[in-house]
Amino acid sequence: MEILVNQEPLNYTLEHEERLGEVVDGIAEWLHSGNYEITAINVDDHTVPIHDRSHWQDTYLDSVTTLSLEALPLSQVEQTVVAAIADYCTLLQRAI
Numbered sequence: 097m098e099i100l101v102n103q104e105p106l107n108y109t110l111e112h113e114e115r116l117g118e119v120v121d122g123i124a125e126w127l128h129s130g131n132y133e134i135t136a137i138n139v140d141d142h143t144v145p146i147h148d149r150s151h152w153q154d155t156y157l158d159s160v161t162t163l164s165l166e167a168l169p170l171s172q173v174e175q176t177v178v179a180a181i182a183d184y185c186t187l188l189q190r191a192i
Contacts, residue, residue: 097157099123100164116160117153127167136166 099106101123113119116139124134137144137152140161144152168176 097160098162100162101127101167103164110157114157115153116155116157116163117149119157119163120153120165123165131170132167133170134165135168138162138164138166 097110099108099119106123108119108123110119113122120134120137127134134146137146139152139155141164
């Protein structure tokens with residue numbers, strides 16, 4: 097299985113992982129240590145819902161050819177979330 101982070105190959109050695117959720121969790125932990133957050137997950141060129149793990153976490157690794165993750169610095173993720181909340185509040189205020 098090829099693993100990419102921000103379209104760059106990742107040298108990641110599988111130990112006892114058998115399912116996709118285990119691999120994503122391990123990479124997420126490593127990224128968190130560098131202050132990065134996974135923002136998108138693609139499995140074999142198909143985007144999977146990052147916040148609904150039930151769709152992909154139990155997928156066996158032998159059925160996955162490519163796992164591609166997009167990651168952003170935590171500060172950028174926080175700015176994006178704050179901007180989205182501000183936009184939502186503006187729309188809500190207009191609707192009232």
